[in-house]
Amino acid sequence: MVNALIKLLKPFPWFKRFNAKITYELLAKHIPAQDWQFMNYGYVPTQEEPELKTTCTFTKQVYPLQMYHYLALHTDLKNKQVLEVGSGRGGGARYLAENFQPKQYIGLDLAQSAVDLANKIHQLPNLKYIQGSAEKLPFPPASQDVVINVESCHSYGRVDIFLSEVERVLKPGGYLLLVDFRSEYKMDDFRKLLKETKLTLLKEEDISQRVIQSIEAVNPDKVKRIEELIPKRWQKLFSDFAGVVGSRFYNTLKDGSRSYYRFVLHKPS
Numbered sequence: 702m703v704n705a706l707i708k709l710l711k712p713f714p715w716f717k718r719f720n721a722k723i724t725y726e727l728l729a730k731h732i733p734a735q736d737w738q739f740m741n742y743g744y745v746p747t748q749e750e751p752e753l754k755t756t757c758t759f760t761k762q763v764y765p766l767q768m769y770h771y772l773a774l775h776t777d778l779k780n781k782q783v784l785e786v787g788s789g790r791g792g793g794a795r796y797l798a799e800n801f802q803p804k805q806y807i808g809l810d811l812a813q814s815a816v817d818l819a820n821k822i823h824q825l826p827n828l829k830y831i832q833g834s835a836e837k838l839p840f841p842p843a844s845q846d847v848v849i850n851v852e853s854c855h856s857y858g859r860v861d862i863f864l865s866e867v868e869r870v871l872k873p874g875g876y877l878l879l880v881d882f883r884s885e886y887k888m889d890d891f892r893k894l895l896k897e898t899k900l901t902l903l904k905e906e907d908i909s910q911r912v913i914q915s916i917e918a919v920n921p922d923k924v925k926r927i928e929e930l931i932p933k934r935w936q937k938l939f940s941d942f943a944g945v946v947g948s949r950f951y952n953t954l955k956d957g958s959r960s961y962y963r964f965v966l967h968k969p970s
């Protein structure tokens with residue numbers, strides 16, 4: 702009954718916004734575990750990608766951290782003004798702000814409780830987290846060198862508005878680095894939207910297999926953590942949301958009816 706209702710309401714932008722806001726507000730408020738800093742499904746690099754030799758000690762969530770690391774390698778963040786939209790619990794922002802030397806890194810998220818948690822856990826001079834919406838970025842035109850977006854834009858009410866906001870706030874010569882999933886036909890729609898922007902699509906990669914490998918690698922720990930953190934009656938629902946092996950998310954990624962992509966876009970000078 703509840704699932705049928707959600708399916709019915711899902712196409713409405715107001716419902717998508719409401720759903721994202723409620724979900725991520727509740728998660729950060731009720732599970733403030735400071736060692737849970739990333740909420741993406743993670744990434745296993747290809748053999749051609751340079752090995753990550755990190756001395757990073759603030760997290761054990763290596764695969765989700767790698768999602769950020771290998772995305773950020775597509776441009777130079779050093780001394781740049783970087784905006785991350787959908788920064789969640791802040792681990793990705795912290796890792797990039799600490800290791801890629803941007804001048805300033807701002808993590809923006811719809812959920813105030815996630816922003817508060819991130820500001821509490823991660824403190825660096827070149828890093829801050831603010832509340833805001835991807836569909837109304839609180840920045841002047843041409844103010845950002847790089848916009849980063851990790852596994853977030855699938856839940857926006859109007860992703861076309863988000864893309865026009867990115868186009869507006871990027872400086873000429875700036876970059877949008879984005880990773881996210883969609884069902885196969887929705888990925889075609891998303892690609893069309895990207896092509897309708899004035900941004901140039903420099904790179905597009907299907908990274909589904911890399912994400913599947915990550916889900917499988919972390920599964921035993923993730924299942925254990927869910928049992929520790931989540932009340933028993935919510936564990937099944939949360940396991941689906943967390944994409945454990947055997948969940949609908951994992952199965953659809955595995956059978957190809959859903960895919961996970963990495964995009965690199967550039968605003969012409």
Ligand SMILES: C[S@@+](CC[C@H](N)C(=O)[O-])C[C@H]1O[C@@H](n2cnc3c(N)ncnc32)[C@H](O)[C@@H]1O
Pocket residue numbers: 721722725726738739740741786787788789790791792793809810811812815833834835836850851852853856857858
């Ligand atoms: C799956 S989590 C990923 C978080 C983070 N990027 C990571 O990889 O750990 C998606 C995040 O997008 C945020 N989000 C959803 N809709 C948003 C919107 N309209 N504006 C800004 N953030 C939004 C959510 O609150 C959530 O923190």
